[in-house]
Amino acid sequence: MFKAVIDAGYNSFRLVIYQIFPNHTFRIHSSLKFFVRIGEGITEGGKIREDRVKEAERAFSIYRKILENKKIEDVKIVATSAFRYASNGKEVAERLEKAINNKIEIISGEEEGRYSATGMLNTLPINDAILFELGGGSLELIEVENRKVNKVFQLPIGALKLLHNDVKEIRKIVNDALSTVNVKKFSTLIGSGGNIRALAKMDSKLSSYPLKSIHGYSISLSSIEKYSSLLPSLDIDARASIPGISKDRALTIHTASIIVNELMKYFNANTLIVSAYGMREGVATEGFTLTRDDWLDAIAYYHALEPPKEIMIDAMNFFDGKLSYFVASASYLSLVFKQAGYLNPFEACYRFMKNAVLPGFTLEEAYLISLICKSAHRKVKKKQLKFLKQIDVHKKEINSLGNIVKNLVDKYVDGVKI
Template sequence: MLSAVIDTGYNSTRLCIYDVFPNKTFRLLGSSKFFLRIGEGIEEGSSISENKIKDLENTFRLFRNLLDKKNVNNIKVVGTSAFRYATNGLDVAKKITDIIGSQMIILSGEEEGKMAALGVIDTLPIDSGVIFDLGGGSLEVIYFESREIKEVYHFRLGALKLSREYKSEGELRKKIRNELSILKPIKGTLIGSGGNIRALGKMDQKLSAYPLKSVHGYIIKTSEISKYSKVLMNLDPEERSSLPGISKDRAYTIHTASVVIEELANILGASSITISAYGMREGVLIQDKIDDIQKNWLDTISREFLIDPPWEIYNSFDNPFMKLSSFIATIMKEAGFLDPYEACFRFLKYSTIPGFEDNDVLISSLLCKGASGKLKKKYFKLIKNNYNKKDFLKMAKEVKEVVNASVAGVKI
């Protein structure tokens, strides 16, 4: 079923169109994003300006035309911090509702946090910890245990909002520390959602020549965030936009965002942050938990190739990396690729794979590369903490033998 989510926030307005499947998984078909910055200038007791309202109305007319062309009828529209802060938020939401034909819901800070947490929990193999969602106008911090949301905290610490209010790094850090002092130390994993943490992840990947292209499940050290924040706070927007992974629009918020993320991680006592490519929009889309996320997402991937999921091969291995690599390699082989193992490697390298952390995808992709007989020396540096060369090549050979035998019709 085709569905759309439109998220209008303090900094940006974005339309995402999804194909949603019966098992609650989804595929992002396309998106359109505009940095309208409707929250700029909103103070306590003030309103969204007429110029910003006109920009918003024009953007929603574009969205309405696009949705009509794609024949998308199931549309969810949400407004976040700018609508909560502005005195005319409800009036603007009504104007938008009239244009798009679906009611805009203004999310409270708690609701925004819950939706962000659902989007993360449904797409990463995580059990307990803290999820944060950093936007242009607010920060939501969500504690969860056994994949259940327990507490939601809401702070007016949005990256664009802070960039307009604080020019001194010292005052900025003091403000953030005072606000976040009520938080408890983390028990579990710290996961970050939002465009700024993803941009920091992309920059970190490019600077370290990381081979995967997706930031979903990528782990960045808090110490690296600290290094980046010190540099970013001393650059102007043009200089920031020249850095790898930082767009011109993101350059207006990435410096303050890096400070918020650094201070949050330090207060929680987290040495690293796992990045999610998904968040609030996907939570709004599904509004429920996905059970057995890895199997459900693999089921969706196989059916996108119009192939029945090769569970027999998947279940023939105990090693999680061999499970994933053999599953994807089998799909590629049945899809008719001349070198299914090279195709498996490229698919895992360039795709966002929900349900798995980046290390799962990285090692599985290199098993496929090893099965193709083209594993270069540089790749072994990436797996040295997990396997030695001899054992790893043995695993790759076993994956190839099992996949070849199964596809040829030999009983496993």
């Protein structure tokens, strides 16, 4: 089945169509974004400009054409901070409802934060942390303890909203706003939002990170401090020339980097973990709690296969070291690709992990799984381990784990153990 979510944000509008699997996981089937910037120029109680409304109507008419063509009836549209701030927000939403022939829900800051938290909790191994979603017009801060949302705060801080303030003013505005919230200062900071993902893309490209995904990617405080100093000194064309930064995102990336820098300092966080998923995925998975096992099963469902759960149990029983779950995951994925007909399932697993997103895992964990798959058919080299900063493992160990995976997978024919 398919479900569509439209996020009518302060800076951009995005339609995402999800293929929903039997265990309530998903894959993104298609996505279309327009930088409508509907919140541009809005002051508290002011009005959304008519030219922005017409741009929004144009975007929604295109979305309607796609949804009707695909015959998708399960559609949820959420409008965020611009619609909350503007005196004509409700009126504009009603106009857009006519353009798309669907109901639009203007959600509160707390609802936005809870959706964001759900999207991140369902796609990353989070326990105790501060989560945030940085949009164009607002910042949602969420305190999470034992994987449960304790508190949600919505602050009127956004990368587009603060665009015309200088660096010192932005830093002061952020710190003044943070001083009004009462949350625990967990050192694990996890962020989502378009600008956060852009920072991750830029950092990963500059560091030549071997995986293309940025879900679960880590950026150090020192890197964020460097970007928050450099990016504001460049004009928009210079920012757009940096790898990973599009022309549209170059408008606000420097403002976002300053906000993130202040957040990291406030929470004494040395590392920012980036989520590729947030509010939209929270809307898509609302009411369900998803685990790593669920996301592994999603790969099987995507290949129209019954999840081969037995090999996970075999692997965990055979190897009970600190990396046992990752060995089991590499075995599971390799078996899925074997059943799907790939001539070299271990190479297929390695290539998949390099080029796709595996929710439920940090990016370093995903990279570890890719190396275990690779070592099942070709030895890994020492230089490939340099990106494993949090996981202590050496080359010999990786190669021995690959042999375990190969031996386990070779025992299965068409998903049946022989």
